[in-house]
Amino acid sequence: MSINSLIRIVIVEDDKLIREGFSLLISSTYGYRVVGSYASCEEALRQLEEDQPEVVLMDIELPGMGGIACIEKIKKARPGTNVIVVSVYDQPGLVFEALCxxxxxxxxxxxxxxxxxxxxxxxxxxxxxxxxxxxxMVVQSFQKNRNSPLTARETEVLEHLARGKSYSSIASELFIDKETVRTHIKNIYFKLEVHSKAEAIEKALRVTS
Amino acid sequence: MSINSLIRIVIVEDDKLIREGFSLLISSTYGYRVVGSYASCEEALRQLEEDQPEVVLMDIELPGMGGIACIEKIKKARPGTNVIVVSVYDQPGLVFEALCxxxxxxxxxxxxxxxxxxxxxxxxxxxxxxxxxxxxMVVQSFQKNRNSPLTARETEVLEHLARGKSYSSIASELFIDKETVRTHIKNIYFKLEVHSKAEAIEKALRVTS
DNA sequence: GCGGAATCACCCAATTTGCGTGATTCCGCA
DNA sequence: TGCGGAATCACGCAAATTGGGTGATTCCGC
Known part of the structure; x- marks a missing residue:
């Protein structure tokens, strides 16, 4: 970006008051330019090529196409565009979907x-x-279940399991016997009250959040 | 926390200048109190119970025990303690380790x-x-590989695979036949040039970062 | 109408998985 | 000094899963 170029901004927000508020705020600031302002994803996408925005401010809760799908389409059409979600909701699910x-x-x-x-x-x-x-929220999604009933070794085994490894691979990567891995996994299943790999992984991931 | 209680802070930082700088800055601010200031993890851990910090400011690159291990020990001993890493390094690996x-x-x-x-x-x-x-960095770790050679359906299948699901479970969850799942997976393996579940998952995750 | 995407089918052999029922060593803590 | 938890290893067994091959059909967009 050259020094004296304006940052081209598009706003997608169905509430007229908020939309115009944002628009006014941004436009009245030196260096920023609102090149499009829409109440729906569909409109915004139609104008996307013409607007050539560098940044899109996006509401998530929109009539018609949801904001998540819209983000995907925008990133597909113009991968360099930066999308910032501006939402009243801070539900974990929505946040992760948007980021993904x-x-x-x-x-x-x-x-x-x-x-x-x-x-x-x-x-x-x-x-x-x-x-x-x-x-x-995002940070917490990284933090392992600190109050896990599992031992350190069991957690380690479970992590490998979650990466799709077979008992044999896990064994050789941890320099232990396959039988030992089997024992650990039996104990993991018992402690987590599950009976399969998929259940164990799900439970392990879920306790975190 | 009651309104007029001070926030108890511990600083772990081996550079004396920085340590004292932080300490001065914090102590001179109303509502904050530095209850401990150490050049090593070992010292900080020894005094942890006595200091009873609410927040620990932690350098990562420390002599002796590394900062990562120290964070783990602190959270284990006093789970309510909030640790903020203050580091010169912004390598992804270090960041994720610290958060985890x-x-x-x-x-x-x-x-x-x-x-x-x-x-x-x-x-x-x-x-x-x-x-x-x-x-x-953290946000990017969520973003899926947008330039994936895989189709939408294949990606979907791969996601289920990464959650430890079996072909059968995937089939029933996607309302398709097990054979179809197998075909998708064959295509996934071909496109990603891998020959097993674990390799596919690894590759899928790795392309992201 | 060509090609990609998605769907389904059958064969086969090797591996994996889950479960049961054991054992041994080591270490910390009471 | 002994108990229990953690980690290690062993064997048997039946069912399920997996990876590879070689097909086919339908549908949709360009």
Whole structure:
């Protein structure tokens, strides 16, 4: 981006008041330019090529096509476009779906308006603006179940299992016998009250969140 | 936390200058109190029970015990303690290890000093303070391989495979025949140039990062 | 109408998995 | 000093899973 180029921004938001509020805020700031402002995903996508936005501010809860699907389409059509979700919802499921779909940031609507401009700058510089409550969700998704009933070794075995490894592979990677792996897995199943690989993995992942 | 209680903070940082700088900054701010300041993990752990910190500011690159191991021990001994990593390194590996070990925030040392106080407040309020560059890493770890050679259906099958499901389970969950699942998986293996479940999962996960 | 995507079918051999029922060693803690 | 948990290894057995091969059909978009 050259120094004196404007950042081209598109807003997708069905609430007229919010949409115009954002638009006004951004447009009145030097260096930013709102090139499109739409109430639906469909409209935004139709104009996407023409608008050539660098950043899209996207509401998730939209009539018609949902915001998640829209993010996917935008990233597919113009992979370089940065999408920042601006949502009232902070349900984990929605957040992860949005991030997986390609959103590069996630803000909740109760933010300070100035945070919006900061977020746009952040994402253009390679950052990932997130409300701290959202960040916590994301971070927690990494944290292993600290109160696991499993021992360290069992957890280790389970991790390998979750990566699709067979008993034999796990054995050789941990330098133990296949039989030992089998014993660990029996104990894991017993402790987690499950009876198969898939159940164990699911339970292990789920306890985390 | 009662309104007029101080937030108890411990600093673990081997650079004396930085340590004392942080300490001074925090101590001179109303509502915050540095109850311990150590150059090594070992010292910090020894004093942990006595210090009873609510927040630990932790350097990662430390002599002796590494910061990652230290985070684990802290979270094990006092699960309620919030650990914020303050590091010069922003290598993905280190970041993920720290988060998995239980860190609730991750800042790089080139931040504004005031950001430190904000981060401590954030984490006490249930947020997850992160430098935006770190946040980007974390976010990217969620984003699926958008340029996958796999079709949508194949990706879907692979996702189920990664969750430890058997061909049969996948079939019934996708309302298709087991044979169809097998065909998809054969195609997946061919496209990814792999010959087993584990390899496919590994490759699928790795392309992302 | 060609090709890709998605669907289904059958054969085969090797491996994997889940379960039961054991044993041994080592280590920490009471 | 002994108990229990953790980690290690062993054997048998039946069912299920897996990977590979070689097909076919339908549907849709370009």
């Amino acid at each position: 779909a390609g959103a590069g940031g996630y803000l909740t609507k109760n933010m300070q308006p100035a945070r919006l401009l900061e977020a746009i700058r952040d994402i253009q510089e390679g950052g990932a603006p997130m409300s701290t409550s959202i960040a916590r | 070990a239980g860190a609730g925030g991750y800042l790089t040392k080139n931040m504004q000093p005031a950001r430190l106080l904000e981060a401590i407040r954030d984490i006490q309020e249930g947020g997850a303070p992160m430098s935006t560059s770190i946040a980007r």
